[in-house]
Amino acid sequence: MPLLILSIIVQIGLILHVVRTGRPMYWIFIILMAPGIGSLAYAIVELLPDLSSSGQGRRAMRGLRKTIDPGGDLRQRQRDHKLSGSVDAARHLAGELVESGHYEEAIEHYEKSLAGLYEHDPDLLLGLATARFQNEEFEKARAALDLLIEHNPDFKSQDGHLLYARSVAACGDEDKALDEYKAVTAYYAGAEARLQYGLFLEEQGDKAAALAEFQEIISTAELAPRHYRKVQNNWISQAKNGVGRLSDETAAKD
Numbered sequence: 001m002p003l004l005i006l007s008i009i010v011q012i013g014l015i016l017h018v019v020r021t022g023r024p025m026y027w028i029f030i031i032l033m034a035p036g037i038g039s040l041a042y043a044i045v046e047l048l049p050d051l052s053s054s055g056q057g058r059r060a061m062r063g064l065r066k067t068i069d070p071g072g073d074l075r076q077r078q079r080d081h082k083l084s085g086s087v088d089a090a091r092h093l094a095g096e097l098v099e100s101g102h103y104e105e106a107i108e109h110y111e112k113s114l115a116g117l118y119e120h121d122p123d124l125l126l127g128l129a130t131a132r133f134q135n136e137e138f139e140k141a142r143a144a145l146d147l148l149i150e151h152n153p154d155f156k157s158q159d160g161h162l163l164y165a166r167s168v169a170a171c172g173d174e175d176k177a178l179d180e181y182k183a184v185t186a187y188y189a190g191a192e193a194r195l196q197y198g199l200f201l202e203e204q205g206d207k208a209a210a211l212a213e214f215q216e217i218i219s220t221a222e223l224a225p226r227h228y229r230k231v232q233n234n235w236i237s238q239a240k241n242g243v244g245r246l247s248d249e250t251a252a253k254d
Contacts, residue, residue, distance in 0.1 A: 007035055007036065007039075010039055011031050011032065011035060011039060014027075014031050014039055014042055014043075015028050015031055015032075017047075018031070018042075023046055027042055027046070030042065071100075073096055073099075074096050074097070074100050077089070077092050077093040077096040077097075078093060080092065080093070081093040081109075087113045087118050087121075087124075090109045090110075090112065090113045091109075091110075091113060091123065091124060091127060093109055094106040094107075094109035094110050094113070094127055094131065095127055097109065097131075098127070098130055098131050098134060101134075103131050103132075103134050103135035104135060106127075106131040107128065107131045107132060107135065110124055110127050110128035110131060111128065114128065120147065120148075120151035120152065122148050122151075122152040122155040122157075125144050125145070125147055125148035125152075126144075126145070126148060126157060126159075126160045126163070128144045129141045129142075129144035129145045129148070129160075129163060129164075129167070130163060132144060133163060133166065133167055133170070138167055138170035138171050139171055141163070141167045141170075142164070142167040142168060142171055145160065145163065145164045145167060148160070149164075158184065158187065158188050158189065158193070161180070161183070161184040161188075162184050162188060162192065162193050162196060164180055164184075165177055165180035165181045165183075165184055165193075165196070165197075165200075166196060168180055169181075169200050174204060177200060178200075181193070181196070181197040181200055182197075185197050185213075190231075190232055190235070191217045191220070191221070191232040191235035191236060191239065192232075192235050194213050194216060194217050194235075194239075195213075195214075195217060195235040195238055195239055195242075197213055198210045198211075198213030198214045198217070198239065198242055199238075199242070201213060202242065202246070207246050207249065210242065210246060211242070211243065211246045211247075213239075214239040214240075214242040214243045214246070215239075215243060217235065217236060217239035218236065218239055218240060218243065221236045
């Protein structure tokens with residue numbers, strides 16, 4: 001009985017999807033007349049291509065793959081690199097190594113790739129800086145980003161800019177970090193930059209300014225659509241923690 005109810009719920013959901021997205025109406029007939037198989041066919045033909053073509057969908061599918069087979073993507077990148085040995089394959093492998101927490105191995109691949117025509121490649125330098133930062137090699141991370149800026153003055157990356165601000169801060173250059181955080185927060189799409197800026201201000205002892213940044217994140221999220229809140233949930237949660245932490249400190253002083 002539970003399986004029957006679940007099947008009916010899935011059918012209703014897919015039929016609503018057909019109607020709302022303007023899919024061919026014959027799908028309703030297929031879903032109703034062939035329960036299970038019809039729903040599966042609709043998912044494969046209509047839903048999976050949409051998921052693969054959208055950024056959110058790709059992230060969802062990637063997350064699902066990682067849940068089912070945590071090391072699958074890394075093994076695939078390793079096979080690709082072994083087969084082709086290209087710089088592009090090395091870059092993808094290094095990026096996957098960073099995501100998997102193998103920072104030193106990622107650094108090796110990035111450094112080997114930064115040669116010849118790719119000596120000052122901005123994507124490789126940004127990847128190298130990311131791996132070094134995650135490995136707590138903050139001076140070297142900043143050096144890689146300085147090299148990127150020097151040889152690629154027109155290269156734009158909001159994540160790269162945020163990483164630069166964080167690297168500068170981690171190196172102890174507070175004044176420079178403050179300028180960089182202000183600059184990147186002004187245009188960064190998402191809540192991470194403002195969250196990192198707030199954490200930096202808190203570390204510097206400017207509790208009031210930090211609290212204002214955290215509250216701005218929460219206020220923006222409250223007015224934003226559900227999709228934004230879902231994507232930015234990690235930073236929003238940290239901002240709420242920050243508000244609670246600083247509010248408790250203020251109450252304790254009073």
